[in-house]
Structures are given as C-alpha cells and as structure tokens.
Amino acid sequence: MQNPTQANKTVIITGANGGLGYYCAEAIARYGQDWHIIIASRNPSKVDEAVRNLMTETEYPYIEGMALDLASLASARQFVQDFINGERPPLQAIVCNAGIQIVSDALYTEDGFEMTFGVNHLGHFLLVNLLSPHLSDRARVVFVSSDAHNPDVNTGMPHPRYQDAKLLAFPADYVDDTDIGNTGRTRYTTSKLCNILCAYELSRRLQKQQSKITVNAFNPGLMLDTQLGRDYSQAELSAFSTTISRTVLEKAKDSKAMGSALARLILDPSLDNVTGKYFDGLEEVQSSDESYNEKQATELWESSAALVKLSPRKAMLLQ
Ligand SMILES: NC(=O)c1ccc[n+]([C@@H]2O[C@H](COP(=O)([O-])OP(=O)(O)OC[C@H]3O[C@@H](n4cnc5c(N)ncnc54)[C@H](OP(=O)(O)O)[C@@H]3O)[C@@H](O)[C@H]2O)c1
Numbered sequence: 001m002q003n004p005t006q007a008n009k010t011v012i013i014t015g016a017n018g019g020l021g022y023y024c025a026e027a028i029a030r031y032g033q034d035w036h037i038i039i040a041s042r043n044p045s046k047v048d049e050a051v052r053n054l055m056t057e058t059e060y061p062y063i064e065g066m067a068l069d070l071a072s073l074a075s076a077r078q079f080v081q082d083f084i085n086g087e088r089p090p091l092q093a094i095v096c097n098a099g100i101q102i103v104s105d106a107l108y109t110e111d112g113f114e115m116t117f118g119v120n121h122l123g124h125f126l127l128v129n130l131l132s133p134h135l136s137d138r139a140r141v142v143f144v145s146s147d148a149h150n151p152d153v154n155t156g157m158p159h160p161r162y163q164d165a166k167l168l169a170f171p172a173d174y175v176d177d178t179d180i181g182n183t184g185r186t187r188y189t190t191s192k193l194c195n196i197l198c199a200y201e202l203s204r205r206l207q208k209q210q211s212k213i214t215v216n217a218f219n220p221g222l223m224l225d226t227q228l229g230r231d232y233s234q235a236e237l238s239a240f241s242t243t244i245s246r247t248v249l250e251k252a253k254d255s256k257a258m259g260s261a262l263a264r265l266i267l268d269p270s271l272d273n274v275t276g277k278y279f280d281g282l283e284e285v286q287s288s289d290e291s292y293n294e295k296q297a298t299e300l301w302e303s304s305a306a307l308v309k310l311s312p313r314k315a316m317l318l319q
Contacts (some may be wrong), residue, residue, distance in 0.1 A: 007036040007062040010089045011266060014068060015098025017041040017050035019226035023259020024095060029060035032267055036089045040068040040079060041098065070098055070123025071109040073308055080130040090136045093266045096124040097144045102231050103184035106171065117168040120191035125198060126308040141215045142265045143199040147280065149192040150288035155222065156244030160190040162296060165303035194300060196278060196287050201297035203276035214275035216265055220258035221281065222248065
C-alpha cells in the first residue's frame with residue numbers, strides 16, 4: 001500500500017460499480033498511480049463492494065465511493081455539494097460512463113423525464129455543468145457513447161431519431177406523433193447521439209473561452225459481458241442475437257480491455273490537447289454525420305439547461 005498523500009488529482013467515474021466503468025477505474029488504479037478515484041453510482045452497497053474489490057485487486061488505496069443517482073436532479077446536485085464540501089485533490093477528470101437501456105416500458109425519472117434520456121444525457125449534463133467551476137485548468141471530460149448512435153455502422157440497433165430535446169424528455173406529450181421513434185432501443189441510440197452532440201458542444205464552448213479543458217466521446221463497441229442488456233427478456237435477447245450479423249457478434253469486445261481504452265483518454269499525455277473528438281476504442285474516428293450538426297447541439301444544450309433548471313449564474317460558466 002502507498003501513502004495516501006500521494007494522490008494529487010481526482011477522477012470521477014459514473015456507474016463504475018460494474019461493467020465498463022469498473023474496468024476503467026481498475027486501469028486508472030493500476031497505471032495512473034497518483035489519482036484519487038471516485039466511483040459514483042446509485043446503489044450504495046454495490047458501490048461499497050466495488051470499492052473493496054478494486055482496492056483488493058489492485059492494492060491501490062485511493063478509491064472512494066459516492067452516491068449519485070442520475071435519474072434524480074436532486075441527487076446530482078447533492079453529489080456535487082458533497083464533492084465540494086469534501087477535501088480531495090483537484091478535479092482532473094470526469095468520465096460520464098453510467099448508462100441504461102430500457103426495452104420493457106417507458107419509465108420516468110423522479111423529475112418526470114423519460115428515463116433513458118434522463119439518465120444517459122440529462123443527469124450527466126447537469127453533473128458536468130455543476131462540476132465545471134471545480135475542474136482543473138487542464139482537466140479532461142469523457143462521454144461514453146456507442147457506435148449504435150451511427151446509422152452507417154451495422155450494430156443491429158435502430159437508428160437514432162432526434163427531433164428536439166423536449167420531445168425526448170417528455171415523449172408521452174407527443175403520443176399522437178407516430179414519427180418519434182418512441183421505443184426503448186431507439187431511445188437508447190438517440191441518447192447515445194446526445195452524448196456526442198453534448199461532448200462536441202461542450203468542447204466548442206470551452207475552446208471559445210480559451211480553456212485548456214478537453215472533452216471527447218468514446219465508443220467501447222458491443223460488450224456482451226456487462227449488465228447493459230439486463231432489461232431484455234430471454235426471448236428479446238435471442239431475437240437480438242439472431243438479427244445482428246455474425247460479424248457484429250464476432251467483433252464483440254471485452255469490457256476489461258475497453259475499460260483500459262477508456263482510461264487511456266484520461267491518462268495518455270499525448271492526448272493533452274485533443275478535444276472534440278470521437279474514439280472507437282483506441283482509435284480516433286469520425287462519428288455520424290448528424291453528430292456534427294452544431295444547430296442540433298446548441299438546441300440540445302440550451303433545452304437541457306432549461307430542463308434541469310441550470311441557474312444562469314452557473315450556466316454562464318460554459319456559455
Ligand atoms: N455493453 C455494451 O455493449 C455497450 C456498447 C456501447 C456503449 N456502451 C456504454 O457503456 C457504458 C457502460 O455500460 P455497461 O455496458 O458497462 O453497462 P452496465 O454493466 O449496466 O453498467 C452501467 C453502470 O451504470 C450505472 N447506472 C445505471 N443507472 C444509473 C443511475 N440512474 N445513476 C447512476 N448510475 C447508474 C449502473 O449501476 P447499477 O449497477 O446500480 O445498475 C452501472 O454501474 C454505458 O454508457 C453504455 O451506453 C455499452
């Protein structure tokens with residue numbers, strides 16, 4: 001065990017009690033050495049267990065669990081307050097990794113937003129905005145997206161359908177609109193498009209302010225060894241695996257390897273000045289045409305700020 005005073009920068013990883021986020025935390029613990037790692041997730045007992053396991057497996061002591069439910073604006077605000085009140089090394093990175101895919105029904109957050117959009121996009125949007133004044137000068141922010149956001153990539157998933165942010169937040173208001181793609185898997189791919197639109201928009205806003213903070217998006221590719229598909233019934237899972245081609249299945253990734261690739265976006269010194277990019281594993285690639293639509297990104301940003309009631313004083317920091 002090392003001396004706890006050695007940690008000199010903090011990384012917050014959402015949804016890191018399992019799956020991709022857990023392995024991202026593990027890679028930072030193994031290779032980062034001087035990081036204070038915060039596992040931010042919704043289930044306190046799972047978070048405690050993950051922290052214990054990570055400490056044991058890596059023999060790295062600077063790992064902390066904090067409660068964060070991205071389906072609750074109050075929880076995101078409380079998380080930030082708790083973070084500010086604590087004494088930790090400067091905030092050097094945020095990894096917006098937590099994600100859900102709900103196929104059984106339309107669920108809603110405690111604030112009344114459709115759950116997939118609420119957790120995958122709005123919760124992270126609020127979190128990053130509220131934490132932004134506390135980021136170090138050369139901090140890094142990463143949004144975990146998915147190649148399922150891209151209609152030109154064969155993932156077996158439906159194409160995203162982005163019309164406007166309010167429609168995604170309150171799809172029930174638009175029940176008569178047959179063209180909103182209101183199914184769980186479409187909501188998921190659309191939320192993953194939002195992650196990239198949001199990453200690019202934040203990167204542009206920071207660049208306009210001459211900030212050295214970088215923001216990038218990440219695609220781990222299909223990983224069959226995580227819990228993302230937990231809401232699928234056996235029948236739905238078999239239907240999915242028969243609709244996707246063998247080549248898609250053969251290209252499935254291992255979440256441990258992808259966790260390291262995600263950690264690299266935080267750790268690699270050669271990425272110090274790289275911002276507004278999309279990484280497919282270790283490789284920087286183009287994201288979908290739609291993800292570069294600046295008008296759409298601005299609308300998403302401004303509507304999201306209104307939806308989460310971001311106070312102009314705080315929002316101003318990123319205008
Ligand atoms: N698996 C894939 O094939 C794949 C492909 C492309 C992209 N991705 C992306 O990779 C990221 C990680 O997914 P994964 O595959 O590792 O899935 P996972 O094993 O289900 O992990 C998701 C994590 O998010 C947490 N989470 C869910 N809802 C939350 C909430 N309301 N507040 C806070 N944390 C919450 C979960 O906590 P609990 O354990 O408490 O539920 C869990 O720790 C997601 O953004 C996903 O979209 C995955």
